[in-house]
Amino acid sequence: MTDLFGDAPNTPPPETSQSRDRPLADRLRPTRLSDVIGQDHLLSPDAPLGAMLASHTLSSLIFWGPPGVGKTTIARLLADASDRAFVQISAIFSGVAELRKVFEAAKTRARIGQGTLLFVDEIHRFNKAQQDGFLPHMEDGTIVLVGATTENPSFELNSALLSRSQVLVLRRLDASALAELMKRAEQMLGRELPLAADARATLLDMADGDGRALLNLIEQVSTIASDTPLGAKVLAARLQRRAAQYDKSGDGHYNLISALHKSVRGSDPDAAMYWLARMLTAGEDPRFLARRMTRMATEDIGLADPQAIRLCLDAWETYERLGSPEGELALGQAVIYLALAPKSNAAYVAFKQAMSLAKRTGSEPPPKHILNAPTALMKDQGYGDGYAYDHDAKDSFSGQHYFPDDMERTAFYAPPERGYEREMKKRLEYFARLREKRKGNSV
Template sequence: MADLFDTAPDALPDTAPRPLADRLRPARLDEVIGQQQVLGPESPLGVMLSAGTLGSIVFWGPPGVGKTTIARLLADATDLYFVQISAIFSGVPELRKVFDAAKLRRSQGRGTLLFVDEIHRFNKAQQDSFLPHMEDGTILLVGATTENPSFELNKALLSRAQVLVLDRLSADNLSDLLTRAETLLDRELPLTQPARAALVEMADGDGRALLNLVEQVTSWKTDTDLGPDALKTRLMKRAAQYDKSGDGHYNLISALHKSVRGSDPDASLYWFARMLEAGEDPRYLARRITRMAVEDIGLADPQAQTACLDAWQTYERLGSPEGELALAQALVYVALAPKSNATYTAYKAARKAAKQTGSLMPPKHILNAPTDLMKDQGYGKGYAYDHDAKEGFSGQDYFPEDMDRPQFYDPVDRGFEREMRKRLDYYARLRAERAKD
């Protein structure tokens, strides 16, 4: 009797229709295209297999890069029974059946490789249910996720599995896959060389997407090879991989922020455009660009923040798509502005000092004394009114009496902060002179 969870393609009749991606699935690990960083002889999987000590694994990578295929081939290479489930469709009852079947199989001398697709979709309790069965050897877990395991998977599960990162397929990888598909189909696609390159570009690093496109192209009836324009007329480009609440979002905003910090307007515009093309909310970008002006420019160019706020307001008045140009203009401004994080650093240092010093009172000479009792306590006594002092500066100490005077703000010698440095040095000199008086 076939196992309830046996999903291997050879369990289907030979006459059953199968997608090209399934028909082209490699039969051995050395046939896998790409991913040599995890499959090569000195890679983590290569070393495990040569030592005969395969452990539980979590594959992290974008769609269509071979996570399921590699899991199947690992089961074949280690003579483990392959079981595949998806966290989208499986709950506690299904997991119990899987574990019970694996226990029975183990008692009969056969191990089980359990492949869990979209494993990050299981909740904490469901993820915890794997642990005892991993520890006693009932299952060898291979999970697959497109989300960052550090955020989505329990620490207990991660401590028992090695995370291996699978990369999106390169253009060369996809070209090899295209050639392999044509060999299997025993025909060349009716495409010119530039159109073949355009087809690879449409797949955007996803092998499964490429093979789905190939199936569409092979169904066309044409007497001549099609060029890139004809191809793009007949096919829709695959949407860029982007999740506004996931890794794609944070990776691209990180790239945008660091490009601005690195004073590269071209790279900044590129990542800005990538996020807009992927459907990012321009208001989110307006807020982040303003944050860049505050954090990475500060007083080196006090107008940067104003330029960002003006662009944000312009977007609100114009809307999309015209308003994005105002944001792009602000982006170029902040990318080329002189950079300083002196205020940002000073602010963080001041917050740290505030936490460390607890409830220290301000010195009495700068406290208000609205009542006679407070005056009797010395509130306000000895306060020097700066406007009455020489050069409008008294030089008094405004920190708590039991606290040594720190220096938080250290302006850089760039942009307007050069002037701030002059002012800071000026008041430091006057303070030293007043201390001698």
């Protein structure tokens, strides 16, 4: 077992003319696991990977995390630390034929006593049959699989593959981790970047938690000739800000809409505006947001503020008429209104309960007294017999039974003492008193 956990910090080697031709991210790639930045929760001695290597065992793994946080590097170092051959493929470019070659080569190594760590980048891109193809080779020890994915493994990977692997979550690099990476880059370059303090902070913000993106930005900055340190505004004008990590059909999409929805439900207009802005700046379709906001109005506000749905629909229509970016302001106003509106899911809960009961009792007919009788035959069958016309009843309320004959009356809707539903609650209680009063009496 090779020692890749040394205590001494990694000092970047002096650059040669040959090494300068390689990208900075490649030149700064750690050579020991102790040099990996920002993943101590996995690599410290009592963390999952540290404990595995300390016990001289290594199981198949799935690395789940955003780009540029060290998934490939850690996999390569794990192979070195466990004395296994490192084989890397990408699910984007590899097919069944290449996988067969990889497995055959791994079997050949196994016969001479050498293990294989197979690193599969973007493993979620493989279909079910391709993912199943790994299973026998994992089970007989031909390979230790390390898959990397930016998508939620629960949704993207087969349960059989997940049951034979340990999922480890890699974190996006925080500001301190990125600052340490910048320090190492400057050591390798042999000079500090020509940046003022605010520009250094801006550069870290531009990387957005991605170490590889930061090193690419640093390479661009290192080519700038300047006698005085650059400020944040000048730096922003010189560099292209990294696009936010967001996939409109992937995990980022669902995470951000969840954050927006829960911020509205939690009555925090500032957080709700932030997540709305995050999604819009990442390129989300404003129509999707308008649809989800209307859903929030029905699910979390309901009849506590009946105007909320109308406001969402008006904002949606305003966007359709004005387009981007002008129409997006209407969505922002609607988000503020939703966040500050009184909250109630009473109607939502009542509807779900009614749907559940309807599925269980879907064959029960309505009571005959509330059925129309347009023909003589239907009248003979008792349709409409005993129906009480509520407008003719006292208080315009008959209190008749409208559920199926064999079913007890069920209360679904229980409005809280909030917003407009205070009035709805008063009405419910009023009719409940009248119903009790009419019970057993003919009207």
